[in-house]
Amino acid sequence: MYMTDFIGYAAACFTTFALVPQIMRIWRLKEARDVSMFMPVMIGIGSTLWTIYGFLIASIPVVAANSVSLVVALLTISFTMKYR
Amino acid sequence: MYMTDFIGYAAACFTTFALVPQIMRIWRLKEARDVSMFMPVMIGIGSTLWTIYGFLIASIPVVAANSVSLVVALLTISFTMKYR
Numbered sequence: 584m585y586m587t588d589f590i591g592y593a594a595a596c597f598t599t600f601a602l603v604p605q606i607m608r609i610w611r612l613k614e615a616r617d618v619s620m621f622m623p624v625m626i627g628i629g630s631t632l633w634t635i636y637g638f639l640i641a642s643i644p645v646v647a648a649n650s651v652s653l654v655v656a657l658l659t660i661s662f663t664m665k666y667r
Numbered sequence: 668m669y670m671t672d673f674i675g676y677a678a679a680c681f682t683t684f685a686l687v688p689q690i691m692r693i694w695r696l697k698e699a700r701d702v703s704m705f706m707p708v709m710i711g712i713g714s715t716l717w718t719i720y721g722f723l724i725a726s727i728p729v730v731a732a733n734s735v736s737l738v739v740a741l742l743t744i745s746f747t748m749k750y751r
Contacts, residue, residue: 596713598717601713602706608702616698617692617698617699617702618692628681629679632681633675636728644720
């Protein structure tokens with residue numbers, strides 16, 4: 584079980600923070616023209632549903648990862664809107 | 668259980684195909700300058716780990732979603748490389 588949770592948390596780190604370099608790139612270039620708005624919107628909706636699913640299957644890594652993912656997705660949406 | 672699986676599959680649809688509009692946007696603009704390369708790379712590594720985690724917790728939606736996500740992430744990486 585320990586190893587399972589470890590893999591879940593490692594997976595969580597990668598997918599949760601995947602949009603952070605995208606936010607940083609938009610911030611650095613002050614430009615988001617090539618970034619699809621549907622991408623963070625879909626991740627936001629998906630993260631919300633994964634969080635609910637995680638509660639239902641009682642998986643703490645799924646809940647933890649996806650609730651943070653939702654925040655990161657909302658940040659990406661606001662950055663993409665600002666620099667579009 | 669039926670409702671739990673349904674939510675898992677709905678979540679899977681959104682997060683699995685989240686990068687598809689990004690691929691389409693790169694294809695349409697023939698430009699990926701504003702797209703961070705770390706983003707699909709992190710999603711690719713994360714999807715691989717989530718797939719392993721899904722096997723370990725015996726969650727078919729987690730396995731199904733993330734193995735397809737990996738393919739989509741690899742496609743995004745190749746499109747981003749081509750149009751950078």
